[in-house]
Amino acid sequence: MEQRLALKEYGAHLWTRDCAKAIRIKVVELLDTLSAGDVLVLDVSGVEVFDFSFANELFGKTVLSLATEYPGRFVVAEGLNEYTKENLVKALESMNITMIERRGRKPNLLGKTNLLDEATFAAIVATKEAVTANALREKLNLNLNAMNERLTKLTSMGLVRRERSVSTAGREQFEYRVLS
């Protein structure tokens, strides 16, 4: 399931932490309706500007709550223009966090990222389905420990979802996916 919150309903200029706090109440309501694997889209189209306090309170707090309070759910930013994207990236970087942006159908990472995280995320996106650490390891030419470390990190950041599955040999295993 995918839920969508259009931020332009709150105005084209979104100033202050208090404004974000009011919107966060709606975000929490929507997240509470979602199950693991579901997606909440924060639609920024039509918004011309927000300040850093707003970004920190809305995007930052939401992203930071994902792994602990809403494990397996995804929060995605969409509809960012060049300016709002630049400022959201700066806000996320200053908080040392990362979130998913979806442009068209393609998800990518925004904020504090590095090449390894981006490559791992892109590799999972490219499979278009759930994928094991072992399969990813082969694709990225890494050893299994390094692969697991990267996947654990991305999962703890709420960027990748980990699911239990059973291999063809009947063994329990974990698979990873980005959005459904």
Add this chain to the structure above:
Amino acid sequence: MNKIDSITFDELLRTCNPFDQGASQFDLSEAEFISPAGLVQVTAACHSLAKTGRQPTVKIGNGDVRGYLSRSGFFSALDGVAQIDPPLPRVLQLMSDYQRGRNPLLIEVTKINSGALLPDLLTQIVQVLRRRMKYKKNDAFDVAIAISELCQNTFDHNSGTCGFLAMQAYGKGANRFIEVAVADFGDGLLKTLGRNPKHSGLGNDVDAIRLAIQPGVSEHDDATRGTGLHHLVEITYRHSGSVQIRSGAGKVRFRMDKKIGHTFNVPRMPGVQVALTRKAKEPEVA
């Protein structure tokens, strides 16, 4: 002293020294020019003194400056807080109220104690920057973001006090520039940051200012806090402007050509006072 701005305010404070057992009197009688920083810093100083039970006096001269102080909302901001010497004719006060909001190059001294007023104020600032200073939309938004962060700091980190904002555009054509100033009389950066055990070892106000502009430094141990002053300084560099941050007995001025910042020891005053200046932009290409 014929000019009261972000620099000479400290000389003014040194002459009376009201926060170190000196007289609660600010002598502006010889001033021929008072910048937004001067306006809000004197205003915040008077409010701070009044909060401790003292009644400050502001001596003013006659003529143009008196009229400007009236138009700029200075007297309204001091109403019931400071004694104006000589007393203000009632007609001047009424005129000040009537003129409020009518000058497109000026934002009068405005009290900030919550976020409620900010959206309208920031919209006004964006309009001045776009129409009068020829800023591109996103550049105007950048400045408004910086001001928004400053204003929010005045009530986010203090209780029982408030902040004041003023802005003025000066000059013509390529020489046009704006000054925006925000001042409060709250706890100041040293005390505020000291509430976070991580920063309790801070030695002085200048160290507190320098630490406060680092990302993630706040009184709160919260990753979503402590980015406002960092972004303020970043935006200042991007627009080749300058910003002066004053708190307690320290002051640091950051300029494009001196990113490390010039440090000054200044007379003690409660709170945080910030002044930003930005030049006009080249006209936007249609």
